[in-house]
Amino acid sequence: MESTRQITSQDEAIEIDGENFRIGTESIPQVEQKEKVSSRELIERLEDAIEKEDLVFPELREQQRC
């Protein structure tokens, strides 16, 4: 099997949203989002959806269970 590139540095910085983040040297593309929200907003919307709209995450099937 072809060897995957090794990452040894944990301190390589990359700028995201105007801040420096310690992120590995490999860049993994993200799925295009219809609506981009900050992590704070994501938590708030998630909390809201669960509390008010009774959002329930589906249970994993047995073989997927973590």
Added chain:
Amino acid sequence: MLSNSLKEIKKSVVILDTCILQYLNNKLIRDDIFKLLKAVEENKNILRVSDFSTYELFSECKPEREKQLSEIWEMFPRYQVVPKVTRTAAHLSTFYRYEENTKGLTISDGDKIVGATAYLTNSYVFTADLNDFPRPFFVEKFRKTIRYKDKEREKMIALYILRADYSVFSHKFKENEN
């Protein structure tokens, strides 16, 4: 060394394991999980998931639930499962199989995908199951134990924030090349 403080986990990406989202279904522990998610965010960390969680959550999902879930799911920043992720996950699978401490463990492909994504992006993993991201490959950086009562029975769950041990990965990759 385990530091039971979130202070060191800052300005990084934290990948939520699928089970964390599913534990939000549990009213008895939901508030504690949200508190921790907020604390993680306050340290200027970014929350993300692996797109493999899409497969896990939407598998056999009933249409009405799929519609409800899709709306919020669209807001989750999701790492794609690209070839370098699957290849790294395959390596991880091999490492687990031959490492004394991990051989015999049953770890799902999804957890290997999440682990590989975290390794490649130098992200943390937020999970409730330590065994899915085992030592020596992943190390605990934070642990919070939640105790709660369910129908008069005392129950406990631990939440973990883990990170890949790069020295171990490096050693294993070198071993693999020889």
